[in-house]
Amino acid sequence: MTSPLNHLPSAKEVGTFEPATLASNFSDLHPPLTHRQAMIESQRCLYCFDAPCVEACPSEIDIPSFIRQISENNINGAAETILEANILGGSCARVCPTEILCERSCVRNHDAECQPVLIGLLQRHATDHMQFDDHPFKRATSTGRHVAVVGAGPAGLSCAHRLAMLGHQVTIFEAEQKPGGLNEYGIARYKMTDDFARKEVEFLLEIGGIDIQYGQRLGDNLELAALHQQYDSVFLGLGLGTSRALGLAGDEAPGLMPAVDYIKTLRQTDDLGSLAVAKRCIVIGAGNTAIDMATQMARLGATEVTLVYRRGVEAMSATVHEQEIAKANGVRMITWAQPDDILLDSQGRVAGMRFAKTQEKAGQLTATGDTFEIAADAIFKAIGQGFEGASLRDATAAELARDGERIQVDDMLRTSLPNVYAGGDCVKPGQDLTVQAVQHGKLAAHAIHQALVAKQEAA
């Protein structure tokens, strides 16, 4: 996966960090609360009526209730409150940008304290410490219906779990060899440690009635038309598998690669020391992936990490909290500059990049005419994701109505094709967040259930 960096030394060879330091650089970024801390923090919740935090949560978790349950030391009760709204509540507790969601709307921000209740960490406390003898959710009587779910990411898993609860049989088709989607392959390593993504999926599957088939890729060895015909309904949780190209000469040069591909390798490796490290590197982009990439490269031992964004800080989609993490790790941030040329050495490998300074004039981003160069051994693109080419090669999928690049769905998550639903990053509505994908999956499951039950009644 990191073959474009094969000419670069490994983290061990670079030797910035001892193995033990390297390991600790990728341990939990935000350590969990202790029991006592959770009890104290839970007391800070005002148990608001019609709480703003619930409104701000894309998956509509009843936050005041689960915090009250924590405060009563009813951890299983708290976990069940979370999971019944969001079966991936454990990973959302780790990856949600709570600072722009529930915690931003916490009324404690207004208070003289100016400090929200640490909702994310409390949610993690509940989901980390729950202890169920049996899976907490039961399946309804079998409906005899069978639904196909494409993609075992947060949207697909959430949809499958809810469908299973509602009594349907589910088969998930996953292109990779592991479930979890971005939770498994895309989230910064220090945000989800100890193989949590796998454990969470194992827990989710305990409900039963869900079968996952791996190595099944739409447009490759899987056809939407066939699924459409064989199953009572289909849910597409395809994600966005392809990194956008810079559109410059040298896009294929050794030393240039998509950030998501590097992160995927980083997430899967058992040996951090073996990873290729660019001592000097550039990350292009301004989203959480760009931040994750820059921060992780610094933590692997890169000494000069520069993040370059074509607009100002205020336009960055990475939250201020994320930006602070990068800065704390020594990442330099340059704004108002866009890639102009990839600089290559005599062997055709990345040697740096020339940037064109930008400005905004009448709402339009234009080059000022000034340029500058940054020397680097590697360039990581984090300028956004698009549909994976393969999935679009599927004739039926290619015919689905689009909203811009993404699949068009209505408020029932229905696509333009009857009985085919979609959710998560591959559809237009909502934010590109795990929690949003979980909500899409859940809502789609209910929509599918409603349609199937209506059909049953009509029959």
Add this chain to the structure above:
Amino acid sequence: MNTLNFTPPGKHDSGDSVVNGVDLSVNFAGIKAPNPFWLASAPPTDKAYNVVRAYEAGWGGVVWKTLGEEPPAVNVSSRYSAHYGKNREVIGFNNIELITDRSLEVNLEEITQVKKDWPDRALIVSIMVPCNEEAWAYILPRVEATGADGIELNLGCPHGMPERGMGAAVGQNPDLIEKVTYWCKKHYSKPVIVKLTPNITDIRVGAQAALRGGADAVSLINTINSITGIDLDNMVAKPTVGHQSTHGGYCGSAVKPIAMNMVAEIARDPATPTLPISGIGGISTWRDAAEFIALGAGSVQVCTAAMLNGFRIVEEMKDGLSRWMAEKGYESIEAFSRKAIPQTTDWKHLDINFKTIAKIDQDLCIECGRCYIACEDTSHQSIAKLTEKDGARRYEVIEEECVGCNLCQITCPVENCITMVPQETGKPFLAWDDDPRNPFRAAS
């Protein structure tokens, strides 16, 4: 080794009665002390070692832990338990300890020495012996010989001693209170304080009985019968002795409101208008002390707060109380004692025409909705829930529906956000006794 005997400028000696320019000294029923903060009869006052430490810390007086007949009482292991708040703060405290388990001789010797060494501090001896004159006639001269300033009759211990015909068994019987007090006055020449048990129906009856017996003062409250919690795994109350438990005596902050009412009841009682009261019950801060004094206490006794924090808390109690007194212009404890009594009355004397309504300060409101749901679910549906154009919540009092119950103000987490505003009704003062709506109104 040389010891520097040096008091930094501005630092007062632990026994100084003048703190921050205010005189905190009291003369309680003839017992003088440099300040009104006394330690109640309890484990902190069980022996000379503790009492000396308390005096060194600055306590104005001490009521020595209850002496009894020989042989001394025997205590069980596992003695205290607590009623905790959510953050493990101790709201209430419970004990099943008995009176002193040390020999009478040792206690009397120590009391004699301590009084000799600390002549300016109040030293009162708590006593509990069986309910016959001989028992009291035997112990009282021996206590008098110690030089202590007075005695306090423990007629309220709720556990262990009543089974032996002492403590609350006496305190719950007005005739016995009177009789025991009478014996004490007969066989002891210094002030006699009768400590009252709250485990009765009407606290005034006990105070009146003490006065009839000749008491110089009363002190209250003793602890309240209590069970603080159950270990739900083993189905046994706390504190757990082996695999059993028993009720104990409750004290600490939680009992303060009960104690203050009982103090006020006696202070307001026409039968005991000048009977000195030593206030006891959950006093933890200078403000608690000021409140008891405003309701008629001439001194206050502290136990739980010291047991939880150590004797040093008295420093802030003295400092805080004296600063507040200076600010208010009170030159002595006496100057504000009983100040709240005239305004403490029976419900029937309240002004039925008084009207107050809630006002929400929209700038301070954090939009938690607690006032709304409290009023909507459990009170008078007097708060409207509105949504602003920008989606912000807004809560407004529906003035014509508000009865001025204070619930919204109480549940509001923001200080001063909801205030209760007295309304100009144009109606005269009207007590229920005179209200035409009162079916039992005396015909005028």
